[in-house]
Amino acid sequence: MRIAILADIHGNVLALEAVLDDLRQRGGADLVVNLGDCVSGPLWPRETMERLQGLDLPTVRGNHDRRVARDPLEDAMWPSDRYAHDRLTPAQREALFALPVTLEVAPGVVAFHARPDHDEKYLNETIADGRLVRAPLAAITRRLKALDPACRIAFCGHSHRSGLIHIPDGPVIFNPGSIGCPAYDDSTPPAHVSEQGSPHARYGIVEFGEPGRPDRFEAIAIDYDHEAAARQAEQAERPEWAHALRTGFMPG
Template identity: 30%
Template sequence: MRIALISDIHGNDIALETVLKDMKSAGGIDQIICLGDVANLGPDPCSVVARLRDVNCPCVLGNHDAFLFDRDLIHQYTEVDYIIEAVDWCRDQLTQDDIDWMGDFHRVLEVLMDKAGSLIAFHGSPLSHMDNILSRTPDAEVDRLIQGLNGEILACGHTHIQMLRQHRGRLIINPGSVGLPFREFLIRNTPQLMDHAEYAIITSENGTLGVESRRVFLDKRAMFEAAKASSNPMRAWLMEEYS
């Protein structure tokens, strides 16, 4: 069984299309699972939603997905004007049918991985889609965040940082970000984006487990032009990052 994990697409349809093409070249993908933050912030929220629906991809609820349903929730996350305005803009682009589809996202999703045990997927942590689990997060804090989960493989997103971590015998995987991969994890500072899209493939065969973190280089010019053609309030920052 081969499962592809994607996360934090953030309305970047060019990056998502590139990742899906790379999955085809890798071959043998049985299921794609998205770990949240699907359509917000980027220039192409509607195209991203349509593409995910087309590939029948189950999704976990991310914080930016939740912001689309609750206008006030974002103030627990940021007070940066252009981010709040970008969320409002993305909400206005999506149809009610798109919003209803996103309303069915899982808070926690469990998938049986053959003899390797179960994969449990969430966005930040099972407690909150705004929690951060990093390679440097203290063991005691990880224990608090994942308490009560019995899966052998835990998959999270949110940080935009690829990670594979062994924690008390379990594997914790973050596939990184498809649409906005960060060079480093920052709090309350503007991140620098990298020139690729990130995702991961988990393979389970006869009890043998493999994890592959993949990076796919992107057409920055195409993303620059997509941002330029958009009226998204984050347009200027995206153009600068893709220039």
Template identity: 30%
Template sequence: MRLAVFGDIHGNLPAFEAALNDIRGQSPDALLCLGDVAAMGAWPRECIQLLASLDCPVVLGNADEDMLEPRPFEVRGFPDEREIYDLDEWGRAQLTEVEIGLLKGYKPTVELSGLLAFHGSPEQCRESIGAATSDERLAELRATFGTHAVWVGGHTHAPLLRTLNGWRLLNPGSVGLTFEKRGGRYVNTSRAEYLILDGDDVQFRRAGYDVKAVQAGILERRMPYAEWWAGAWVAG
């Protein structure tokens, strides 16, 4: 089965549309979404609705969970955490009962033939697993959640292919919120990331999109800290 795997859309409709256009050119047999669909972007409703139209399995991400069960703000020592919290609250306020109902249909994990999909980890959508995760922690998780040949998760926004004792851990990166450090600050770049999994073959792909469309959407929809948030987006 030729499978297109994507996630961490984060309400970025231009990025989502660009990724889907590129995915169609790859002629996959099936699609799989790893969650975090709406939060932080100017198009939360539209992204949830577009994803629903694809009729594919969707994993529940931590940002999706927060839209269903809002958490009070708390200081954790992360950069821009007050601003990000308010962006999430704005996005949640845009949703209707229709979108809330769709979010409730997302699953903690999804199992396909030989594959286990999740957002952060199969145990907790907020846990980050990746290149630095210890073999011991991965062994603990596999003892609980099964020894599928392929595990695929999101959350870190960092593409990953890690091979361990005959199985693989994958991350497609992020569709709508890729970021990198430039000039001493983090910026969001205009590339939508996903992967194609076809048997043993893994293809990491990127689709470019118009960063000005994202900036315009942020400003026109009067998101919190709109000037600051729009300024965090760069081409490339």
């Protein structure tokens, strides 16, 4: 079985289309899974949502999917969430909110956005000197306590950082990286940045081995017209997003 994993599209329909085209050129997949944070960002939220609804992929709800779907009168929305909220239909927002937090996509294979029991806390990372770095193994293991012991592979996104971790006597955790947002800053204390270091769109492919053969994990980074995405962010008056889309780093 061959599974493609998409994550953190953030309204970047250009990057999404490039990934889907690259996947077709590689022979496709038996299943394509979406790890959430579909539309939040100053790009093309409605176009991205329409494309994803047409694909009808197994999808889990990310923290920004939840935030975009909330009534903006209930709380102050972050600018990227507000931008997407205002451009989606009520039915589209409801569809985002209705997505499951976790999903078993194959026997022993579980997908979630951030952690199995929380959509906004990091699993593989911790914050040091204002940046995301790899968390200690013991901390990652504790964060998996809500995961079914039968799980042997877990797919997660959220941090936008591609990574593969094998927990001793536990599951393999695979984060494919972000398709549409190569860097971001988060002002939630402690404030920090996540930077992929290049503008490439990232996704993953897992091929499950036959009995006696290991599984194969592939993290893929592809080029696309990130300059067009950066210009779109500039038109939305988000220069920091434009810089991130062009470089994979945050300004400064």
